[in-house]
Amino acid sequence: xxxxxxEMKNVSISFGGVRAVDDVSIDLHAGEVxxxxxxxxxxxxxxxxxxxxxxxxxxxxxxxxGNKATINSPRDSRDYNIETIYQTLALADNLDAASNLFLGxxxxxxxxxxxxxxxxxxxxxxxxxxxxxxxxxxEPVSALSGGQRQSVAIARAVYFNxxxxxxxxxxxxxxxxxxxxxxxxxxxxxxxxLGIFLISHDTRxxxxxxxxxxxxxxxxxxxxxxxxxxxxxxxxxxxxxGKNPKAAA
Amino acid sequence: MSDQSSAKAPPxxxxxxxxxxxxxxxxxxxxxLAVCIVFNLxxxxxxxxxxxxxxxSIQTVSVAIMATGMVFVIVTRHIDLSVGALLATCTAVMxxxxxxxxxxxxxxxxxxxxxxxxxxxxGLLIGALIGAAQGWLIGYHGIPxxxxxxGGLLVWRNVGWYLTDGxxxxxxxxxxxLFGGINGTLGATWSWIVGIVAAAISLFFIWSGRKTKIxxxxxxxxxxxxxxxxxxxxxxxxxxxxxxxxxxxPTRVIARNPALFGCETGEGCVAAYGIPYSVLVLxxxxxxxxxxxxxxxxxxxxxxxxxxxxxxxLSGINTRFLTVKIFAMVGVLCALAGIIASxxxxxxxxxxxTLDELxxxxxxxxxxTALSGGVGTIYGAIIGALIMQSxxxxxxxxxxxxxxxxxxxxxxxxxxxxIDIQYRKRLGGKS
Numbered sequence: 001x002x003x004x005x006x007e008m009k010n011v012s013i014s015f016g017g018v019r020a021v022d023d024v025s026i027d028l029h030a031g032e033v034x035x036x037x038x039x040x041x042x043x044x045x046x047x048x049x050x051x052x053x054x055x056x057x058x059x060x061x062x063x064x065x066g067n068k069a070t071i072n073s074p075r076d077s078r079d080y081n082i083e084t085i086y087q088t089l090a091l092a093d094n095l096d097a098a099s100n101l102f103l104g105x106x107x108x109x110x111x112x113x114x115x116x117x118x119x120x121x122x123x124x125x126x127x128x129x130x131x132x133x134x135x136x137x138x139e140p141v142s143a144l145s146g147g148q149r150q151s152v153a154i155a156r157a158v159y160f161n162x163x164x165x166x167x168x169x170x171x172x173x174x175x176x177x178x179x180x181x182x183x184x185x186x187x188x189x190x191x192x193x194l195g196i197f198l199i200s201h202d203t204r205x206x207x208x209x210x211x212x213x214x215x216x217x218x219x220x221x222x223x224x225x226x227x228x229x230x231x232x233x234x235x236x237x238x239x240x241x242g243k244n245p246k247a248a249a
Numbered sequence: 250m251s252d253q254s255s256a257k258a259p260p261x262x263x264x265x266x267x268x269x270x271x272x273x274x275x276x277x278x279x280x281x282l283a284v285c286i287v288f289n290l291x292x293x294x295x296x297x298x299x300x301x302x303x304x305x306s307i308q309t310v311s312v313a314i315m316a317t318g319m320v321f322v323i324v325t326r327h328i329d330l331s332v333g334a335l336l337a338t339c340t341a342v343m344x345x346x347x348x349x350x351x352x353x354x355x356x357x358x359x360x361x362x363x364x365x366x367x368x369x370x371x372g373l374l375i376g377a378l379i380g381a382a383q384g385w386l387i388g389y390h391g392i393p394x395x396x397x398x399x400g401g402l403l404v405w406r407n408v409g410w411y412l413t414d415g416x417x418x419x420x421x422x423x424x425x426x427l428f429g430g431i432n433g434t435l436g437a438t439w440s441w442i443v444g445i446v447a448a449a450i451s452l453f454f455i456w457s458g459r460k461t462k463i464x465x466x467x468x469x470x471x472x473x474x475x476x477x478x479x480x481x482x483x484x485x486x487x488x489x490x491x492x493x494x495x496x497x498x499p500t501r502v503i504a505r506n507p508a509l510f511g512c513e514t515g516e517g518c519v520a521a522y523g524i525p526y527s528v529l530v531l532x533x534x535x536x537x538x539x540x541x542x543x544x545x546x547x548x549x550x551x552x553x554x555x556x557x558x559x560x561x562x563l564s565g566i567n568t569r570f571l572t573v574k575i576f577a578m579v580g581v582l583c584a585l586a587g588i589i590a591s592x593x594x595x596x597x598x599x600x601x602x603t604l605d606e607l608x609x610x611x612x613x614x615x616x617x618t619a620l621s622g623g624v625g626t627i628y629g630a631i632i633g634a635l636i637m638q639s640x641x642x643x644x645x646x647x648x649x650x651x652x653x654x655x656x657x658x659x660x661x662x663x664x665x666x667x668i669d670i671q672y673r674k675r676l677g678g679k680s
Contacts (some may be wrong), residue, residue: 054563075565079592090563103553104564106546115542118464176663220337 001064005030005195006164012048020046022219023060028164028195033186034224035210037198037239043219044199045087048166050074051197052084053077064164071241075104087169089153089201093142098123100141107237127149130185144171154185165196168226171205173233183209205237217242271293273617273672277632280665284636288643295481295484296643303522303639307430310527311336311590312605313634316517316612317538318579320630323613324555327387330409331401331581334409335379335604339587344371344418344597346427365424379405380580381573387570410599428590433526436510437494437658440523440668444490446564447532448483455479494521512647527589531631532652534582539627550640556623611658612637615665617675636661 004027013021021043028034030210036044050057053074062069064080064108071077077084091100098119106114107122120137129153141149151174157165167186171179184198186209200206207227214224215238223244225234234245280539286585288296295301310389322329347368351357357364420426427433437444455478462469469475497519506514512518542548554561554568562568586605591597614620615636616629640661646653 009349020260022596052563078565079676087677088559090560092553092556092558092560095553099549099553099632100560103549103560106549108546114546114549117461120467121465131510145537 001218004028004054004063006051006197007061007063008051009048009063010136011047011057011062013050013055013057017234019073019219021050021057024145024216024219024221026214026221026224029143030163030193030195031190033190033196033198033210035206035213036197036216037201037203037206037213037235038216039239042216044216045168045218046219048084048168048199050198050212051077052082052086052166054084058158072195074099075086078104081163082166083154083157083160083164084166085168085170088174089149091149096133097127097144097152098142099135100152101159105160108142108243109198116248122159123155126159127151130155130158131181136193147178148173150182152177153183158185158189163194165170165194166199167196168199169201171200171202174198175179179205202238203232207232207235215244268478269470269472270478271473272551273627273669274626274632275670276627276668277616277636281632281636281639284639284643288639288647291647292643299492299494301433301642301646302492303431303496303525305635305642306528307525308642309634309638310430310525310531311586311593312608312638313515313631314534314582314586314589315579315605315609316616316626316630316634317357317534318575318582319609319613320538320616320618320625320627321540321542321551321575322394322620323581323610323618323620325551325572326555326620327553327575328570328610328620329383329394329397329576329579330397330606330610331383331405332579332586332609333582333602333607334402334405335376335580335588336590336602336605337599338405339372339376339411339584340597340601341412341418342375344366344421344591345412346371346420348418360423362424365422368422368425369588372588373581376580376581376582376584376587377577380583381577381579384573384576385574386429386533388569389585413597413599415596415599417596419594419660421591421595421597424596425588425624426592428530428588429595430525430527430589431522432592435526435529437521437523437525440490440494440521443524443529444487448486451482451486453480455482455500478662493524496590497521502529510640527593528571530585530589534585536626536632547571547574554622608634608637611662616664617669619669625669633665636665 003070006028008024008026010141011024012019013243018073024043024047026034026047036047038044049055051071053071054078056072062068062071067236069080071080072093077213092103095103098116101123102119107118109115123137124136127137130198131148134148136144141152143150150170154170171182174182183205186198189196198206198210212226213235215222215235217239222238222242225244238244285297315336319329319332322653347364348359351361351364351367352359379401383397386392386397442651448567459469459475498510498521500515500518503510503512503518503520506512507515507518510518510520512520542551550561550566550571552567554571557569587602590601594601612634613625613630614633616626616631616633618625618630637658641654642660644657649657
């Protein structure tokens with residue numbers, strides 16, 4: 001098999017006395033969608049926050065495309081073409097869509113000033129592709145609906161030619177129609193060869209969208225299985241009981 | 250696609266909407282004009298004389314300069330209670346520098362042409378250093394800005410006292426006091442030149458902004474609206490210059506030194522003060538700070554951090570170092586305000602800048618800076634400072650007793666914030 005896009009090896013992190021992520025190893029290949037499942041507090045978000053640079057792991061290694069990577073900050077993570085859509089969306093509510101899309105990576109004029117016009121027209125282009133109904137380019141994002149805010153966060157991740165995409169509950173705030181659009185987008189990005197980590201609570205949705213699901217409980221990885229090899233019940237029992245029926249069999 | 254919106258006919262818009270002037274700016278200017286007109290009526294026309302407008306301008310400069318920095322501090326959800334004390338330490342250092350240290354220790358003669366410039370550079374550096382140190386404690390050590398700068402208020406007020414033994418330091422250098430206001434002005438001709446150039450530059454920027462919008466296919470306002478705005482701005486600039494130029498130097502002042510005003514003798518010599526250097530400094534600060542706020546990454550990060558600190562952090566913005574930069578900027582502005590405040594008095598006094606922190610915060614807040622962070626404008630803070638100063642000197646001219654003056658100013662502060670909150674609720678914004 002080819003070199004994985006991402007390999008997290010024996011990763012651990014503790015907060016106070018709590019081992020939020022305990023010796024987890026997981027990998028992700030190009031063109032693959034890996035779903036992370038588990039209860040609230042199982043450690044899914046914490047695990048991917050180490051990959052996105054929001055947290056610094058206590059021990060373990062991260063390898064990107066076969067090379068050992070050092071990720072100490074969100075900026076480092078972006079340098080490895082890792083983009084993250086956070087559960088909270090991480091938008092600055094007082095700024096407009098373009099400012100949020102380019103936050104930390106503003107386009108500038110030759111004199112070094114931010115080039116708002118160019119950023120706005122780029123934003124128009126990508127929004128026309130992702131969410132054609134999106135028209136409120138001048139308003140602060142606090143004035144947008146949940147779905148529109150979500151599409152700003154998604155646009156930010158997609159615009160910069162990510163190789164690795166982390167989506168933390170990307171459909172939690174969305175209606176049926178918008179959820180379908182996200183599913184379509186995931187399929188399209190997968191075809192382009194991106195590797196995607198997807199976090200969700202919706203087991204059925206995960207079975208449809210993912211190639212592989214990994215289940216976590218109490219900071220530990222219970223198992224990682226190809227979706228065609230398991231039933232929804234298998235996954236549920238992994239989430240609830242913390243046992244992998246496949247491994248036992 | 251992107252040209253969808255421009256294909257449709259633009260919806261009907263009201264007169265003000267077509268002008269695209271910020272309603273809040275309009276409201277603040279309206280409030281300022283109302284204050285001016287009321288006082289003008291109460292003082293039988295003494296408030297809106299060229300002389301009083303000149304005085305108002307130079308009295309506002311020091312607080313207004315610091316208020317522009319306070320905007321950035323408050324936008325990032327911090328506060329700076331130390332600005333008045335910081336100003337005092339800076340003027341103490343600058344006062345000692347030009348009257349004692351440079352002459353006695355370095356050996357430059359009093360009146361040496363380098364003295365004022367070395368002094369100014371030293372003052373700005375000290376301000377930057379102290380500000381950066383406070384910012385470092387806040388950003389990198391997580392001590393709340395309220396506490397750090399409350400401590401700073403006590404520390405720097407008394408460092409200034411210690412440096413000068415509490416004495417009044419002066420008289421200050423002849424060149425140095427040119428920055429004080431009435432001691433240093435451009436005169437009529439140069440004021441007109443500056444005014445015309447400033448008007449031309451603003452018109453050029455409006456025009457090139459319009460062209461950029463057209464190039465990107467964004468909607469622009471109708472031509473007549475564009476010209477109305479241009480006329481208003483050019484009119485305001487030239488009107489301000491004309492007013493300052495209408496304040497002529499009293500004949501007895503000219504008689505003392507006619508050559509200074511370009512005359513052979515004091516007889517029949519008419520000269521105008523024109524724009525004070527201190528006002529030019531304020532205008533320069535306002536332009537630089539506005540450019541930082543709207544056109545640089547630094548400004549974008551300041552507002553993003555104020556809107557959502559976590560999002561800023563996750564976007565790779567170094568919010569800790571950003572805090573250091575902001576407080577260092579405020580330090581520099583305090584030193585600059587200190588130059589102007591002490592030059593205006595001609596002395597460093599031990600109580601210089603006392604309670605300025607409250608005036609500066611009030612100016613920023615009256616100018617629409619939200620303490621919840623993320624919202625604020627430089628022009629707002631300057632208009633806020635103008636409103637405060639107008640109220641204070643207006644009431645003094647009317648003869649309102651001192652306690653009533655402060656009661657009114659306090660009430661206006663609270664009222665202004667209440668109005669701002671109501672305005673934002675109407676707009677439906679969450680801030």
